[in-house]
Amino acid sequence: RKEVEQDPGPFNVPEGATVAFNCTYSNSASQSFFWYRQDCRKEPKLLMSVYSSGNEDGRFTAQLNRASQYISLLIRDSKLSDSATYLCAVMPDYKLSFGAGTTVTVRA
Amino acid sequence: SQTIHQWPATLVQPVGSPLSLECTVEGTSNPNLYWYRQAAGRGLQLLFYSVGIGQISSEVPQNLSASRPQDRQFILSSKKLLLSDSGFYLCACRQGKDTQYFGPGTRLTVL
Secondary structure (H helix, E strand, O other): OOOEEEOOOOEEEEOOOOEEEEEEEOOOOOOEEEEEEEOOOOOOEEEEEEOOOOEEEOOEEEEEEOOOOEEEEEEOOOOHHHOEEEEEEEEOOOOOEEOOOEEEEEEO | OOEEEEEOOEEEEOOOOOEEEEEEEEOOOOOOEEEEEEOOOOOEEEEEEEEEOOEEEEOOOOOEEEEEEEOOEEEEEEOOOOHHHOEEEEEEEEEOOOEEEEOOOEEEEEO
């Protein structure tokens, strides 16, 4: 079983829609969680850390469910510029483990 | 905050040739540094990490090696490239407790 798994998508949504997707992790001892955004042929960029209580940054909301071992990302009022691949990252020990990414395409 | 530089940005090399990719970091001292590879359509694979000068930990057995000759310099090398070494190589630096930031990457094509 992979340490971190994501639905690869793609999620095709119209502008203004809400899109949400999850990332599951296998190591229950994981303590730190992140969402990164990666544009085509570019490096991943940190979108947000995920805190136990859940957190929001503008149109983006991240949640952590320790019991079911997943984190989620919700994007409200999608913009064309939100089109990207979203990578989740989990730190079970000294290193980050990344999912393969979920591709989101926002259409006009 | 730190800035991560990587070069070259793009590289095309024949099978069997050597490789040297460089990563340098500005704006921080004694950083934890990481080398990742991202193959086409796949996730990030941690190759090496370093907590200080001369200290390298390898995550996967392969024909690549890493060195850290200076505090803010991290080098990825190979004596003989394989086709399977093609990919997007990313250097990352840890800031704070756990957060990692990535450099712009080197896209390597082995022919």
